[in-house]
Amino acid sequence: MSEPVSEPVSEPTSEAATPVRDTPTTATSTTATPTAGTPAPGASRPLLAVPGITARTLRLVLWLAVVAVAVAVPFYLEGFWLQAGLFAMSAAIGAIGINLLTGATGQLSLGHAFFLAVGAYSYVYLSTDLGLPTPLAAVAAVIVAGLCGGVFSPIAGRLKGAYLGIATLALIFVGQHILFNAEPVTGGFNGRPVPPMELFGLVFADTPELVVLNVPFGSLERLWFLGIALLAGVAVFARGVLRGRPGLAMNTIRDHEIAAGVMGVPVARYRAGVFVLSSMYGGLAGVLVALVFQQVVPDYFGMLLSLDYLAMIVIGGLGSVAGAVAGAAFVSLLPQLLTRYSDALPLVAEPGSGGVSPAEAARILYGAAVVAVVLFLPGGLAGLATRLGRVRLKELRWAKSAPAPASRR
Amino acid sequence: MAVFLELLVNGISVGAVYALIALGFVVIFKATEVVNFTHASLLLAGGYVIARLHPLIGFWAALAAGIAAAALVGALVEFLILRRAHVGSRGVLAIVTIGVDILLTTELTRQIGTEVLALGDPWGDRVLHLGPVTIAETRVVALAVAAALIVAFLLAFKFTGWGVAMRATAEDAETAALMGVRLGRVSLSAWAVAGALAAVAALFLCVFPTPGLDRGTAAAAMKAFPAAILGGLDSTTGALAGGLIVGVTETLMSGYQSELAFLGRGIGDAAPFLVMIVILLLRPSGLFGTKEPARV
Numbered sequence: 001m002s003e004p005v006s007e008p009v010s011e012p013t014s015e016a017a018t019p020v021r022d023t024p025t026t027a028t029s030t031t032a033t034p035t036a037g038t039p040a041p042g043a044s045r046p047l048l049a050v051p052g053i054t055a056r057t058l059r060l061v062l063w064l065a066v067v068a069v070a071v072a073v074p075f076y077l078e079g080f081w082l083q084a085g086l087f088a089m090s091a092a093i094g095a096i097g098i099n100l101l102t103g104a105t106g107q108l109s110l111g112h113a114f115f116l117a118v119g120a121y122s123y124v125y126l127s128t129d130l131g132l133p134t135p136l137a138a139v140a141a142v143i144v145a146g147l148c149g150g151v152f153s154p155i156a157g158r159l160k161g162a163y164l165g166i167a168t169l170a171l172i173f174v175g176q177h178i179l180f181n182a183e184p185v186t187g188g189f190n191g192r193p194v195p196p197m198e199l200f201g202l203v204f205a206d207t208p209e210l211v212v213l214n215v216p217f218g219s220l221e222r223l224w225f226l227g228i229a230l231l232a233g234v235a236v237f238a239r240g241v242l243r244g245r246p247g248l249a250m251n252t253i254r255d256h257e258i259a260a261g262v263m264g265v266p267v268a269r270y271r272a273g274v275f276v277l278s279s280m281y282g283g284l285a286g287v288l289v290a291l292v293f294q295q296v297v298p299d300y301f302g303m304l305l306s307l308d309y310l311a312m313i314v315i316g317g318l319g320s321v322a323g324a325v326a327g328a329a330f331v332s333l334l335p336q337l338l339t340r341y342s343d344a345l346p347l348v349a350e351p352g353s354g355g356v357s358p359a360e361a362a363r364i365l366y367g368a369a370v371v372a373v374v375l376f377l378p379g380g381l382a383g384l385a386t387r388l389g390r391v392r393l394k395e396l397r398w399a400k401s402a403p404a405p406a407s408r409r
Numbered sequence: 410m411a412v413f414l415e416l417l418v419n420g421i422s423v424g425a426v427y428a429l430i431a432l433g434f435v436v437i438f439k440a441t442e443v444v445n446f447t448h449a450s451l452l453l454a455g456g457y458v459i460a461r462l463h464p465l466i467g468f469w470a471a472l473a474a475g476i477a478a479a480a481l482v483g484a485l486v487e488f489l490i491l492r493r494a495h496v497g498s499r500g501v502l503a504i505v506t507i508g509v510d511i512l513l514t515t516e517l518t519r520q521i522g523t524e525v526l527a528l529g530d531p532w533g534d535r536v537l538h539l540g541p542v543t544i545a546e547t548r549v550v551a552l553a554v555a556a557a558l559i560v561a562f563l564l565a566f567k568f569t570g571w572g573v574a575m576r577a578t579a580e581d582a583e584t585a586a587l588m589g590v591r592l593g594r595v596s597l598s599a600w601a602v603a604g605a606l607a608a609v610a611a612l613f614l615c616v617f618p619t620p621g622l623d624r625g626t627a628a629a630a631m632k633a634f635p636a637a638i639l640g641g642l643d644s645t646t647g648a649l650a651g652g653l654i655v656g657v658t659e660t661l662m663s664g665y666q667s668e669l670a671f672l673g674r675g676i677g678d679a680a681p682f683l684v685m686i687v688i689l690l691l692r693p694s695g696l697f698g699t700k701e702p703a704r705v
Contacts, residue, residue, distance in 0.1 A: 102500070106500050108444075108503055155689050155690065155693075159689065159693055161500045163444070165503060167638065167686070170635070170682035170683070170686050174683060177673060180673070180674070180675070181673025182673070310504055311507070311508065314501075314505075356519065357519075360515050360519050364512055367510075368512060369508075370504065370507070371490055371512070374502075374508070375493055375494055
């Protein structure tokens with residue numbers, strides 16, 4: 001999470017000291033080295049020096065490509081990939097939430113699974129038992145998750161860092177207890193079926209049938225677009241929070257609590273507030289995961305899920321939205337991929353055959369990934385991408401010999 | 410009344426075992442300021458080694474091997490990973506220990522599978538009758554061993570050179586280093602001691618009346634976390650008090666489960682955490698923890 005090293009634009013020799021120190025970007029840095037000695041900055045990169053292409057347009061094009069791919073996916077990929085993708089989206093929403101709390105504010109939480117459970121079960125309860133329209137039930141479920149976070153805020157506001165991590169263990173254990181025992185609401189051990197979402201007359205289920213461009217649109221295809229929209233919305237919101245005043249305040253609390261207080265940041269209120277926000281993100285992730293699963297069961301929302309979320313943000317990169325999304329994709333797709341290709345992979349056995357099952361292999365892999373990232377790749381996947389991107393952007397900047405806005409992370 | 414006394418004695422015995430775990434946890438925190446989430450898997454590792462080796466080399470040798478193995482695993486985690494992770498905040502180190510925990514627990518639970526492993530202890534299911542109170546022999550031994558270990562530990566902490574180095578580091582690591590305390594050794598030994606204590610605790614968590622070591626044992630070890638934090642993370646006294654509170658609460662709640670039916674089944678597992686929340690609401694830094702003097 002190193003801040004961008006500000007490079008004097010007029011001094012190309014400083015390329016040698018670009019922040020590619022220990023990243024595996026040797027390929028990029030070697031291609032860049034010849035430019036180090038060239039005195040005229042504009043002459044070296046004719047390909048990138050196309051007039052009119054700035055970093056901004058490049059980024060725009062990239063984003064358009066991402067959107068195009070996201071829209072095209074349901075038309076080409078089968079159900080398995082859609083479901084995996086939807087899990088990744090839901091995980092990304094939850095991970096953005098916990099990254100606001102843990103990554104940006106430095107507050108550890110092991111209770112995130114509890115808030116997912118609150119979101120999922122509230123949605124089911126509000127829509128089935130209280131008969132709320134499903135979109136309203138989803139919104140209300142997110143609010144209920146936020147309220148639960150608020151109830152915990154006397155603790156969330158006062159404890160810091162890893163202390164809070166242990167305190168939030170209570171949420172998991174108490175939450176599991178409630179989920180198993182409050183049968184009228186939660187359905188006990190077997191959980192409850194989830195009613196499909198119905199938005200503006202469109203039902204997010206396999207019936208009634210819907211065919212778009214000769215592709216049958218079942219529940220997964222429909223949910224895909226809902227997931228994309230939700231993820232985009234909450235990602236933009238979190239980005240706004242992180243880049244604005246609240247984000248600065250949160251980072252200051254993380255880096256130096258007392259300094260933050262001295263500068264007028266209400267530390268306890270911020271901690272509690274971020275906890276509430278993060279629990280609402282968790283609640284939304286819970287609603288989405290419930291819609292994909294179509295059944296909520298208490299076992300899913302246990303300790304392991306919380307650990308998964310922490311693994312996601314560490315692997316992806318602490319404190320950034322992109323990091324949370326990348327980490328969520330990594331951690332939630334890994335077991336699915338290993339399951340699918342278990343017969344083709346060495347060392348991974350079919351589930352139940354005695355060897356390393358795909359789920360276990362995935363856990364071992366990302367447990368190791370957490371350790372490896374902290375040891376060798378501070379900043380995670382997002383940090384790696386930024387470093388690579390920064391090298392590219394710098395070349396571009398030279399080619400234009402005008403400074404482009406450097407990304408903050 | 411007899412029931413209550415029985416539960417109380419059992420609770421104190423279980424609490425003493427939790428105190429052992431919490432003590433290791435606190436020692437690591439004092440020496441390195443890392444909240445160690447690997448603790449449950451250290452315990453599992455110790456228990457697993459005892460369970461696998463006792464048919465081969467006998468119980469006492471297996472116990473020694475288990476203790477040594479857990480201490481070694483702890484020391485390795487410190488030496489290979491934490492010492493090499495140069496990160497700004499201790500919170501990130503806590504997450505690293507979570508990563509290690511995921512690794513170790515996954516592999517160990519995979520090895521254990523669906524089995525319930527006996528630890529081959531010599532006490533079996535014998536019980537003692539003390540007047541109206543009937544108590545399992547294992548619980549008496551657990552209490553005695555835990556008490557002896559805790560006393561020995563506290564004495565060492567107070568009077569040996571190692572203890573002084575440890576306390577100096579906890580007080581002010583930089584000054585301690587300038588005075589010639591080797592911080593690397595201090596944290597390495599803290600992890601090793603914590604691992605050893607966890608292995609002993611594993612033994613007593615898995616003997617009668619518990620069926621044995623299974624994949625749920627790590628979850629049982631989790632209950633030592635509230636014990637550590639409600640007593641105050643940086644206080645050895647707190648670890649003892651916390652352990653006893655958690656043990657007694659859990660045993661009483663489970664014992665009177667039928668009277669507390671409105672709270673649902675298995676309330677004994679959730680109770681320690683409820684107690685922790687109540688105590689943290691009243692005293693955010695735990696019962697005996699140091700309050701941070703900063704006020705802005």
